[in-house]
Amino acid sequence: MAKYDFKKIEKKWQKEWEKLGIGKAVDFSKKKKWYSLIEFPYPSGQGLHTGHIRSLTAMDIVSRKRRMEGYNVLYPIGWDAFGLPTENYAIKTGVDPRVATKKNTETFRKQLKSLGFSFDWSREVNTTDPKYYKWTQWLFLQFFKKGLAYKAEIDINWCPNDKIGLANEEVIAGHCERCGAEVEKRKKAQWMLKITAYADKLLKGLEHVDYLDEIKAQQMNWIGRSEGAELEFRISNSALRMKVFTTRPDTLFGATYMVLAPEHELVEKLKDKISNFKEVESYVKAARKETEEERTAENKEKTGVELKGVTAVNPANGKEIPVWIADYVLAEYGTGAIMAVPAHDVRDFAFAKKFNLPVVRVVSGGMPGELWEGKGSLMNSGKFDGMDSEQAKAEITRFVGGKKTVNYHLRDWVFSRQRYWGEPIPIIHCETCGYVPVPDKDLPVVLPPVKNYQPRDDGESPLASVASFVNVRCPKCMGKAKRETDTMPNWAGSSWYFLRYADPKNAKEFASMKKLKYWMPIDWYNGGMEHVTLHLLYSRFWNIFLHDQGLVPTSEPYRKRTAQGMILGEGGVKMSKSRGNVVNPDTIVEAYGADVARVYEMFMGPFDRAIAWDAKGIEGVKRFLWRTWDIAHEKEIGKARNEKLERLLAATVKKVGGDIEKMAFHTAISSMMVFINATSDEAAVPAGVWSDFLKILAPFAPHLADELWHLLKNKKSVHFESWPAYDPELLKEEAVEVVVQVNGKRRGSVMVPHDAEEEAVKGAAMKLETVSAALGSAKIKKVVYVKGRIINLVV
RNA sequence: GCCCCCGUGGCGGAACUGGGAUACGCGCAGCACUUAGGAUGCUGUCUCGCAAGAGUUAGAGGUUCAAAUCCUCUCGGGGGCACCA
Numbered sequence: 001m002a003k004y005d006f007k008k009i010e011k012k013w014q015k016e017w018e019k020l021g022i023g024k025a026v027d028f029s030k031k032k033k034w035y036s037l038i039e040f041p042y043p044s045g046q047g048l049h050t051g052h053i054r055s056l057t058a059m060d061i062v063s064r065k066r067r068m069e070g071y072n073v074l075y076p077i078g079w080d081a082f083g084l085p086t087e088n089y090a091i092k093t094g095v096d097p098r099v100a101t102k103k104n105t106e107t108f109r110k111q112l113k114s115l116g117f118s119f120d121w122s123r124e125v126n127t128t129d130p131k132y133y134k135w136t137q138w139l140f141l142q143f144f145k146k147g148l149a150y151k152a153e154i155d156i157n158w159c160p161n162d163k164i165g166l167a168n169e170e171v172i173a174g175h176c177e178r179c180g181a182e183v184e185k186r187k188k189a190q191w192m193l194k195i196t197a198y199a200d201k202l203l204k205g206l207e208h209v210d211y212l213d214e215i216k217a218q219q220m221n222w223i224g225r226s227e228g229a230e231l232e233f234r235i236s237n238s239a240l241r242m243k244v245f246t247t248r249p250d251t252l253f254g255a256t257y258m259v260l261a262p263e264h265e266l267v268e269k270l271k272d273k274i275s276n277f278k279e280v281e282s283y284v285k286a287a288r289k290e291t292e293e294e295r296t297a298e299n300k301e302k303t304g305v306e307l308k309g310v311t312a313v314n315p316a317n318g319k320e321i322p323v324w325i326a327d328y329v330l331a332e333y334g335t336g337a338i339m340a341v342p343a344h345d346v347r348d349f350a351f352a353k354k355f356n357l358p359v360v361r362v363v364s365g366g367m368p369g370e371l372w373e374g375k376g377s378l379m380n381s382g383k384f385d386g387m388d389s390e391q392a393k394a395e396i397t398r399f400v401g402g403k404k405t406v407n408y409h410l411r412d413w414v415f416s417r418q419r420y421w422g423e424p425i426p427i428i429h430c431e432t433c434g435y436v437p438v439p440d441k442d443l444p445v446v447l448p449p450v451k452n453y454q455p456r457d458d459g460e461s462p463l464a465s466v467a468s469f470v471n472v473r474c475p476k477c478m479g480k481a482k483r484e485t486d487t488m489p490n491w492a493g494s495s496w497y498f499l500r501y502a503d504p505k506n507a508k509e510f511a512s513m514k515k516l517k518y519w520m521p522i523d524w525y526n527g528g529m530e531h532v533t534l535h536l537l538y539s540r541f542w543n544i545f546l547h548d549q550g551l552v553p554t555s556e557p558y559r560k561r562t563a564q565g566m567i568l569g570e571g572g573v574k575m576s577k578s579r580g581n582v583v584n585p586d587t588i589v590e591a592y593g594a595d596v597a598r599v600y601e602m603f604m605g606p607f608d609r610a611i612a613w614d615a616k617g618i619e620g621v622k623r624f625l626w627r628t629w630d631i632a633h634e635k636e637i638g639k640a641r642n643e644k645l646e647r648l649l650a651a652t653v654k655k656v657g658g659d660i661e662k663m664a665f666h667t668a669i670s671s672m673m674v675f676i677n678a679t680s681d682e683a684a685v686p687a688g689v690w691s692d693f694l695k696i697l698a699p700f701a702p703h704l705a706d707e708l709w710h711l712l713k714n715k716k717s718v719h720f721e722s723w724p725a726y727d728p729e730l731l732k733e734e735a736v737e738v739v740v741q742v743n744g745k746r747r748g749s750v751m752v753p754h755d756a757e758e759e760a761v762k763g764a765a766m767k768l769e770t771v772s773a774a775l776g777s778a779k780i781k782k783v784v785y786v787k788g789r790i791i792n793l794v795v
Numbered sequence: 796g797c798c799c800c801c802g803u804g805g806c807g808g809a810a811c812u813g814g815g816a817u818a819c820g821c822g823c824a825g826c827a828c829u830u831a832g833g834a835u836g837c838u839g840u841c842u843c844g845c846a847a848g849a850g851u852u853a854g855a856g857g858u859u860c861a862a863a864u865c866c867u868c869u870c871g872g873g874g875g876c877a878c879c880a
């Protein structure tokens with residue numbers, strides 16, 4: 001028997017497929033299009049990891065199945081190559097990031113090819129290629145031209161270790177997402193993208209797409225929409241007003257004091273009235289110094305200072321109430337000021353307890369004297385007493401002349417980085433003309449070579465030290481001007497790469513509308529759970545914006561989004577270099593071959609769940625594929641019919657096809673194992689049955705399937721075959737086993753024709769000794785019969 | 796605190812729409828084959844019981860002829876958000 005020399009076989013087919021152009025997507029083909037997308041990898045120095053294989057194999061299976069179903073499939077690949085690890089490597093070693101990136105992408109390319117993924121390699125993109133980032137810059141300018149990119153002096157999250165400003169999104173509990181250092185606050189002029197202008201569209205768009213529930217929930221959580229009202233409070237003996245946002249206007253009568261954020265502008269404006277201004281000032285200073293973490297720490301003791309001499313008027317009942325400043329009120333959210341209703345809000349309750357402020361209960365519910373945040377009917381609320389709190393929200397808002405508003409937790413996106421390895425922001429600062437976009441003809445603004453990649457100690461990008469880069473003429477007035485030296489965050493290139501795949505070589509546009517119309521939207525996008533808030537939100541934002549500008553054909557870029565679970569090290573801990581438990585894909589491919597690696601990763605467990613690597617488990621998959629090889633070589637594969645295998649095959653085809661769509665790859669594989677186990681018991685396999693089996697195996701183990709396909713004297717690749725159909729008649733067993741229950745307890749079973757009627761089954765069931773024993777002399781009250789399944793005799 | 800996902804043998808897990816709980820794989824045990832094997836093949840493998848039988852899907856209750864599946868509560872694990880008014 002021929003030896004299963006997987007190394008030779010896999011090499012052979014990979015070459016052959018490249019020649020045949022198996023992964024090639026054809027623009028404007030008459031076939032129906034299908035666009036599968038995976039998150040393009042960051043080409044790190046460590047090479048491919050097992051997690052990549054899980055995601056890429058899954059979409060490779062889907063893509064290969066779609067091709068067999070007659071679709072014109074686009075399954076592209078590229079490199080998200082800007083980013084800190086490469087830059088830090090450059091800082092440490094002096095190696096040009098371009099050189100490191102080139103080397104790393106070569107390694108990745110080789111590794112991906114060794115796994116037999118059916119990418120369209122002719123559409124490869126690389127975010128660090130000037131031909132690519134020219135368009136990232138151009139797209140940024142579209143935001144700028146619409147007023148959605150602006151520069152603002154803001155408090156940034158500064159990582160003192162990486163010397164980089166971080167987006168809120170990149171700060172995890174007050175620490176840098178990358179290095180873990182504690183983040184400080186710093187004032188800095190930064191480029192911002194106005195994603196908040198799209199909060200509603202980002203939310204609404206979720207209604208029409210097919211994302212996993214948890215993914216939608218995370219997006220909604222991050223946007224954080226909350227409906228409420230804006231109410232105005234008069235300040236006594238003053239023309240000044242205080243606006244507050246509240247989700248509970250129904251509790252207005254219970255507002256017993258006000259709180260401003262320490263940074264609130266009214267604090268300065270009221271300076272003359274505040275008798276304890278010194279105290280107030282020092283509190284404000286201290287609050288400003290606090291890091292975000294200190295300020296928002298869980299269970300933090302409430303602190304605050306009363307603005308003595310200032311009172312506000314509750315518009316509902318005309319009562320004068322004190323005004324405080326406290327850091328539990330955030331300047332950036334709502335109006336930066338609140339009405340405090342201690343009886344019905346935890347934070348206000350804690351604050352009132354600490355500073356001995358009055359608590360007035362205005363909604364019934366809960367225990368007297370305790371906090372009640374639920375609904376109820378109003379009390380102590382004048383003419384609104386007895387009204388339901390839901391209704392009172394609108395009525396009281398109207399009564400005091402407030403207006404309904406909506407607030408979002410989402411903040412604008414800090415788009416500046418003071419780092420080297422990113423796309424230069426294509427803006428020129430001119431003293432007379434202000435911020436001037438670099439004209440299209442001068443794009444791309446190419447990242448200049450530098451001697452030192454280290455960000456400067458003043459916090460500016462290393463580009464600020466390159467005089468020839470910085471000093472330019474203003475494109476408008478031709479006067480002296482300076483180039484922006486900030487670069488874009490590494491989310492930029494990945495916010496639109498999926499559009500470029502439709503038209504990757506276009507030198508005139510980021511992608512032509514004609515091609516985008518053919519390929520978009522993406523039919524299925526799979527990637528990591530770690531990217532379902534930020535990357536997903538950012539790229540949806542870009543796409544929705546571009547749609548509004550008439551530059552892309554669909555508003556939502558992704559019709560369907562799924563996420564795979566992480567692959568953990570043996571024993572269920574995270575894989576990491578320090579633990580020494582990292583599984584290198586190359587070793588697996590070397591020892592077992594690409595097909596075993598692919599099938600094993602799909603078989604490990606439910607696709608969306610985190611799962612531990614198991615060196616023993618891979619042996620089981622190896623046995624399965626090797627046994628498949630043995631059957632192909634040992635069994636008689638011919639004309640003789642075999643009803644049992646024909647029926648089993650029909651069931652297997654159905655199961656595997658359905659499971660791929662559900663991403664239940666592990667059960668798809670287990671059903672193929674069942675088929676192979678059954679085949680082992682037979683002396684001969686009908687050729688048609690075996691051919692169909694190879695076709696459904698092909699997306700999972702493409703090399704082995706093609707090899708065995710050719711063993712059957714087929715000339716063309718199995719990957720050009722059609723996905724097999726099955727005869728539904730074959731799924732119906734002639735005789736089925738119907739379980740007989742008495743009072744819901746299993747008492748035996750009877751073999752009956754699959755379409756047997758109740759009377760016949762009941763008759764057969766009553767003849768069983770176990771059944772008559774269980775029945776005894778009792779009378780049958782009711783019979784429940786589910787055809788082909790079960791009969792339940794109720795006594 | 797809020798939101799989402801989840802809890803089934805020694806382990807990973809399966810069970811379509813409420814219809815035979817434990818498919819498939821790992822591990823383990825026995826047997827066979829082999830110069831040899833951490834190879835291969837066969838058989839067995841939820842618990843109690845010699846058996847007939849009974850019990851069992853984190854726990855408690857409920858709906859139903861019938862519940863791993865639906866509902867309520869409790870406990871436990873994972874993830875996201877969080878002084879967001």
